[in-house]
Amino acid sequence: MLNLIRPNQKNLRIWQVLVLVAFFAVWHFATRDPQAAFFFGEPIKVMARIWQWFTVGSGTLEVGFMDSTWFTLNFPAEIYPHLLVTLTETLLAFGIGTLLGLACGLWLALSPLTSAILDPYIKAANSMPRVILAPIFAMWFGLGIWSKVALAVTLVFFIVFFNVYQGVKEVSPVVLANARMLGASQRQLLRQVYLPSATSWVFSSLHTSVGLAFVGAIVGEYLGSARGVGYLILQAEGTFDINTVFAGILVLTAFALVLDTVVGMIERRLMKWQPKSGETEKM
Template identity: 40%
Template sequence: MSHDTITPVVTEAGRAKPPTMTRKRAGRRRPWGTYAVRVALVVVWLGSWELAARTVIDPFYYSMPSKVWQRLVDWFTEGTSQGSIWTNIAATLEEAVLGFVIGTLAGVVLGVVLGRSRFIADVLAPFIKGANAIPRIVLASLFVIWFGLGMSSKVATAFVLVFFAVFFNSFQGAREVDRVLVDNSRILGASRWQLMRSVILPSATSWILASMHVAFGFALIGAIVGEFTGADKGLGLLINHAQGNFDAAGIYAGMLITTVLALVAEWLITQLEVRLTSWRPPSHTASAGV
C-alpha cells in the first residue's frame, strides 16, 4: 500500500470522515501557527534591538523600541509640534487616497485602450517610457512650483507614482486576453462596448488588482515625498521635522504609522479583490487546502 494514500478518519460513531474535512480543519489550524511564528519574530527583533541599543549601539542614532513607543504615546496623547497627530494622518491619507483613485482610473482606462489598439500604443510608446523614466523627486519639486504647497502638489505626486504602476499592468492584461474568446464574442454580435465590458475587463481584472496592491503604497510614498518637499501638515512633515532635530524615534514613529496605513489599505484591497473575483471557480489547489 502506498504511503501517499489518504486514510479516512473513523469517528466514534464508526463512520468514516471524508479526507477533505481533515484537510479543511488542518487548513484552519495552520494560520494560528503562522501567526504565532510571526509574533515570535517581531518579539525577537524588538527585543534584540532594545538590548543592542542599551549595550552595543548608540541609541542617539538608532533609537530603541521603548523610545519609539514613547514618541507614539506623546503624539497620540499630547499632539505634535505641527498640531494633532490625527490631523496630520488625515492630511496624508487624503492626499494618498485621491492620488490612488485618480491614478488607478487613469491607468486602467489608458492601459486598456492602448492594450487593445496596437497603432496608438506604438505611437505613444516612446513618450510613455520617457515620462516613466523621469525621477519622481524632480516631479515633486516641479509640482510644488506649479500647484503650490497645498494638497494639489501632493496628489499630483501620488498620481504619477500610481498611474504608471497600474497602466503597465492594465496594458499587459488587455493584451493577454484570449483571442479565441474575443473572436467568438464578435461572431455572436457583441458590440465594442459589450466586448470591453464582458470579455476584456474581466480578463484583465487579475492584472489590474495585482497592480493595486502595490499602487497604494506608491500613493503613500508620493504623498510623503510631496510633504517633504513642502507642506504645512502631514506625516511627511513630521518625519522631516524629526530628521531636522536628529530625532530618530520620531522618524521611526512616522514610519510605523505609515506602515499601518499601508497594511490596512492592503487588507481593504484584498477584500475588494475577493468580491470582484468571486465569480471565478476555485482552483484545485485551493479546494485541496494547499
C-alpha cells in the same frame, strides 16, 4: 508536539506575531548601547512617542480652497491633523492614479496604432525619476495637498497602466473569436471579456500602488509642507530625534497595511469567480 508548532495555515497568525515580537526584541537589545540607540532609536521610546502623538495635546486643521477657509477641524491629539492630511493625499492619489491608469491602459491596449505611436513617449515618461517633478508640481499647485497628490499620481499611474495594458493583451484570441462569432459588440467585449481579464492584473498592481501612493505623499511633504506625517519626520530629522523618525515610519506602515487590507477585501469580493490557488490543478 513538533507538528503543533510547525508553521501551517492554522497557526500562521501566531507565527506572524512571533516574528514581529522577535524583531522588536532584537531591536531592543541591540540598541541598549547609547551609540547604537543614537542611530537606530529605542523601541520603547518610539512606542512612547506614538502614544503621546495619539493621546497628548490638541490639533487643528483649517479646511478650505486657495486663500479661503471654509471651517476648522479640532482634534484631541497632535497627530490627527497631520495624519488626516497625509491620508487624504494618499487616497486622492491612489484613486486618481488608478482611474487614469485603468482608462489609459484600456484605451491603448484596444488601439494598437495609437499605442505604437505613443510607445516611445510612454517609455520615456516611465523611465523618468518622478521625484524630480516635485519642485515643478510645487510651482504649479503650490505647497498645499495638490502638489503631493500630483506627485503620488505619477507613481501610481504607471504601475496600474502597464498591468491593465498587459491584462487586456493577455485575452485569449479564441475567447475573442467565440464572442465575436456570437455577435458580441465592442461594448459587450469590453464589459464581458476585456475588463474581467484585466481585473486580476489591476488588483495585483493596486497592492503595490498603495505603498507608492504613500511614498509620493511623504516625499512631497518632505520637499515643502506645513502639515503631514512627512513634515513631522522632517522636523524630527532636523533635531536628530531618531525615535520620532521611527515613530512616523511605524505609523505610516500601519496605515499602509490597513489600506492594503481594504484593497485585499475588495479584491476577494469582486474576484469570487476566480479559482483559488491550486484549485485549477486539482480540477
